[in-house]
Amino acid sequence: KAGVTQTPRYLIKTRGQQVTLSCSPISGHRSVSWYQQTPGQGLQFLFEYFSETQRNKGNFPGRFSGRQFSNSRSEMNVSTLELGDSALYLCASSLEFTGELFFGEGSRLTVL
């Protein structure tokens, strides 16, 4: 079956702009989580959605937001981009929120 699909794979933005990243989970998976990965901090949890409801939120500023649609697809948005937002953004899905996550290949964001 198809895996987790993230789009776009790569993008370059400038400071102050905003960005929207998309994630299509594995069919039948209702839980979607987002992580930010940087060389210095590793994988940091952003938020988790289950059946269109945000169940958990990590320690990120309000510039980071997300949502989940009725078909379980999810988007995350980062507004007023800063240089420090440059990272690999990973989406993961699961049947329900367990530790057995299925990750996409990520969206690599570069902020100039």
Next chain:
Amino acid sequence: EDQVTQSPEALRLQEGESSSLNCSYTVSGLRGLFWYRQDPGKGPEFLFTLYSAGEEKEKERLKATLTKKESFLHITAPKPEDSATYLCAVQAASGNTPLVFGKGTRLSVIA
């Protein structure tokens, strides 16, 4: 605060040279400890779940073990294709809490 520390940061092995990766954790009640493998440019891939001290899981050349304070990922007779970053994560027992990841061990296996 839940915390995961992995060591070493990087490990270089000759093909066939067995070794172990360490994952030390502090968590307010453990629901599960998870090992993932991440190849360059890819998302992490799930390997194992361990739930209680004394538990062991095996997959090909990999064996994961768990104590009350740490987990080990033993790699027996590694091959170059085992080269990757290995990530450890814990999930606390309280509610639907997110995984807390360590920063990983970057393993290189040289032929």
